[in-house]
Amino acid sequence: MKDKKSIADNFGACPIPLDNYPHIVMAHGGGGQMTNQLIKEMFNPVFNNQFLAAEHDGAVFDSAGKKAAFTTDSYVIQPLFFPGGDIGSLAVYGTVNDLCMCGAVPAYISLSLIIEEGLPMQNLWRIINSIQKAAERTGVQIVTGDTKVIDKTGGGGLYINTSGIGFIEHDLNINPAAIRNGDLILLSGDIGRHGIAVMATREGLEFETELTSDCAPLNDIVQKILTAGIPVHCMRDLTRGGLASALIEIAHSAGNTLEINEETVPVTDAVGGACELLGFDPVYVANEGRFVMFVPQEHARQCLKICRNHAAGESAAVIGRVTEKKQGTVVMKNRIGGQRILHMFSGEQLPRIC
Amino acid sequence: MKDKKSIADNFGACPIPLDNYPHIVMAHGGGGQMTNQLIKEMFNPVFNNQFLAAEHDGAVFDSAGKKAAFTTDSYVIQPLFFPGGDIGSLAVYGTVNDLCMCGAVPAYISLSLIIEEGLPMQNLWRIINSIQKAAERTGVQIVTGDTKVIDKTGGGGLYINTSGIGFIEHDLNINPAAIRNGDLILLSGDIGRHGIAVMATREGLEFETELTSDCAPLNDIVQKILTAGIPVHCMRDLTRGGLASALIEIAHSAGNTLEINEETVPVTDAVGGACELLGFDPVYVANEGRFVMFVPQEHARQCLKICRNHAAGESAAVIGRVTEKKQGTVVMKNRIGGQRILHMFSGEQLPRIC
Numbered sequence: 178m179k180d181k182k183s184i185a186d187n188f189g190a191c192p193i194p195l196d197n198y199p200h201i202v203m204a205h206g207g208g209g210q211m212t213n214q215l216i217k218e219m220f221n222p223v224f225n226n227q228f229l230a231a232e233h234d235g236a237v238f239d240s241a242g243k244k245a246a247f248t249t250d251s252y253v254i255q256p257l258f259f260p261g262g263d264i265g266s267l268a269v270y271g272t273v274n275d276l277c278m279c280g281a282v283p284a285y286i287s288l289s290l291i292i293e294e295g296l297p298m299q300n301l302w303r304i305i306n307s308i309q310k311a312a313e314r315t316g317v318q319i320v321t322g323d324t325k326v327i328d329k330t331g332g333g334g335l336y337i338n339t340s341g342i343g344f345i346e347h348d349l350n351i352n353p354a355a356i357r358n359g360d361l362i363l364l365s366g367d368i369g370r371h372g373i374a375v376m377a378t379r380e381g382l383e384f385e386t387e388l389t390s391d392c393a394p395l396n397d398i399v400q401k402i403l404t405a406g407i408p409v410h411c412m413r414d415l416t417r418g419g420l421a422s423a424l425i426e427i428a429h430s431a432g433n434t435l436e437i438n439e440e441t442v443p444v445t446d447a448v449g450g451a452c453e454l455l456g457f458d459p460v461y462v463a464n465e466g467r468f469v470m471f472v473p474q475e476h477a478r479q480c481l482k483i484c485r486n487h488a489a490g491e492s493a494a495v496i497g498r499v500t501e502k503k504q505g506t507v508v509m510k511n512r513i514g515g516q517r518i519l520h521m522f523s524g525e526q527l528p529r530i531c
Numbered sequence: 532m533k534d535k536k537s538i539a540d541n542f543g544a545c546p547i548p549l550d551n552y553p554h555i556v557m558a559h560g561g562g563g564q565m566t567n568q569l570i571k572e573m574f575n576p577v578f579n580n581q582f583l584a585a586e587h588d589g590a591v592f593d594s595a596g597k598k599a600a601f602t603t604d605s606y607v608i609q610p611l612f613f614p615g616g617d618i619g620s621l622a623v624y625g626t627v628n629d630l631c632m633c634g635a636v637p638a639y640i641s642l643s644l645i646i647e648e649g650l651p652m653q654n655l656w657r658i659i660n661s662i663q664k665a666a667e668r669t670g671v672q673i674v675t676g677d678t679k680v681i682d683k684t685g686g687g688g689l690y691i692n693t694s695g696i697g698f699i700e701h702d703l704n705i706n707p708a709a710i711r712n713g714d715l716i717l718l719s720g721d722i723g724r725h726g727i728a729v730m731a732t733r734e735g736l737e738f739e740t741e742l743t744s745d746c747a748p749l750n751d752i753v754q755k756i757l758t759a760g761i762p763v764h765c766m767r768d769l770t771r772g773g774l775a776s777a778l779i780e781i782a783h784s785a786g787n788t789l790e791i792n793e794e795t796v797p798v799t800d801a802v803g804g805a806c807e808l809l810g811f812d813p814v815y816v817a818n819e820g821r822f823v824m825f826v827p828q829e830h831a832r833q834c835l836k837i838c839r840n841h842a843a844g845e846s847a848a849v850i851g852r853v854t855e856k857k858q859g860t861v862v863m864k865n866r867i868g869g870q871r872i873l874h875m876f877s878g879e880q881l882p883r884i885c
Binding site: 236247294323331340 | 549559577580583588599601602603606639646648651658673674675677680682690879883
């Protein structure tokens with residue numbers, strides 16, 4: 178009791194109800210409601226600053242009159258190698274993509290490895306080369322790093338943190354607060370392949386068609402959209418928690434109601450079938466090379482064309498719009514006219530997926 | 532064999548002799564010879580760029596004519612709380628100190644948490660508050676973050692990555708290549724307290740005097756030295772691998788021979804006694820608030836005075852000098868006139884210390 182009291186005296190009481198959650202559970206890292214609770218009720222109030230308040234994929238700061246973006250992500254995916262990628266390329270593309278979502282051109286990446294004792298050296302070598310290949314493909318440099326080794330615990334073998342710096346060459350203010358009534362919502366392609374591919378590998382499931390992760394860099398496609406002069410209001414890549422969580426976060430931040438037509442959301446037969454079999458909703462499944470964009474209606478056609486002409490956006494589609502309502506919710510209209518409000522899932526749908 | 536061949540075809544052979552080290556061992560993360568081998572033979576050649584070639588604590592880049600520094604560190608210390616600090620304050624001070632060693636004023640910090648399922652929520656709350664307190668003390672902001680949860684594996688409960696950005700307000704070129712024959716080597720205080728304090732807590736050892744970690748921020752003391760106009764040639768904080776490893780790394784990078792007088796190196800009786808008992812050499816024990824500085828002889832007295840007037844440098848001392856020899860080694864002269872060359876230790880002296 179003494180210990181508990183002295184903590185409370187120093188910091189105030191823990192904002193997470195300790196009776197309900199005395200310990201961290203897997204769902205706190207799932208990208209859903211419980212992750213959000215940690216961030217919004219514990220981290221952001223304590224660290225209290227305008228960068229975190231922006232609720233973006235990275236922090237945008239000013240240096241000598243030039244805008245720069247700064248972001249971080251740790252990767253704990255299991256297995257380390259999966260169809261369509263590995264933890265190394267994922268760690269580079271994931272951080273590059275977060276910078277892109279801030280409208281920045283990625284430049285410098287840091288690489289911090291936490292290696293579990295016993296990791297085969299050959300696997301490390303393969304991953305290091307994959308990182309460099311991904312860096313070359315996206316025009317970034319691995320400029321600083323750190324290596325730690327932890328005891329063998331039967332964990333994943335390797336955790337990677339990549340942080341990144343990019344520079345912003347335009348005057349757009351890309352964030353949820355910039356979205357407007359009437360904006361169209363573009364999705365860059367079919368969803369759910371990353372999550373299903375990783376899980377299938379992990380669980381040894383076999384499907385008729387081989388599923389490959391959508392893990393890919395978004396720097397080139399975003400750059401083409403921005404240099405074409407499309408006045409993008411907001412972008413968000415769809416990782417943990419999938420399309421649904423990204424849209425819900427944006428709706429919450431912006432206060433607008435988003436209306437999505439479910440039948441326009443591209444889902445491959447393979448992913449659709451796997452989700453049906455496993456009881457997942459594809460809109461909640463993780464992606465690593467997909468994003469949504471909010472653009473003024475008059476620019477949507479041109480933006481869609483640019484996407485469809487790019488390998489990273491071949492199956493891009495307009496999936497909905499920002500309505501005049503101000504409820505901060507996402508309404509999904511289904512194929513037969515019904516509609517449902519999308520909620521953050523609170524459990525852990527697919528753990529260790531990124 | 533097929534798999535091995537296809538890897539070799541793509542990337543060339545792994546530069547680490549696989550017969551000797553087919554798997555990662557704890558010593559690869561110890562900050563000694565084996566960590567160095569990974570960095571110099573595997574990582575740096577693959578990522579091949581001038582930032583890594585500088586072999587500094589961080590990368591210094593130019594943005595709109597302003598110099599900035601970028602650094603990263605992951606913290607895997609066990610236990611999470613130790614006399615004189617915790618993983619949260621350590622993660623902030625460690626990254627702040629790396630920026631200081633580049634001569635930068637720390638500004639922005641990213642925070643990425645990898646939490647093991649089962650971590651007591653109250654401990655997380657305590658650590659989050661410790662992070663904020665350390666940030667306020669050092670004038671940095673936690674501007675972006677990430678949270679992942681991994682399965683309960685009996686690991687340390689929490690790993691933290693902090694990356695940081697700082698800005699360089701002077702024209703000095705602070706790095707090993709800048710050291711000159713005749714430079715004096717200043718050490719900011721007594722060594723080894725962090726490593727011994729952490730290990731004593733971990734192993735339940737009790738000493739006559741309570742040992743407290745030296746974990747502390749260096750931004751203020753470094754800023755005072757730089758604003759006084761001391762033309763610092765090189766600085767390095769003494770973390771994993773201790774004073775010896777830092778000096779050896781600098782001597783290797785610079786190609787100069789460093790001469791250290793062992794009797795001038797401050798070691799408290801408590802640390803000295805503990806080291807004797809445990810068979811450690813204090814010059815290899817980790818610190819988290821100590822650094823060495825290379826300054827021209829004519830500025831050493833003033834620099835020492837600034838240090839000794841500062842809480843972070845009360846026991847500062849001149850411990851040696853850069854000689855005219857170009858062997859890239861560190862020669863330690865002992866109390867009775869003998870001398871020995873310091874070598875990187877190759878094993879893991881004190882694991883999970885930072």
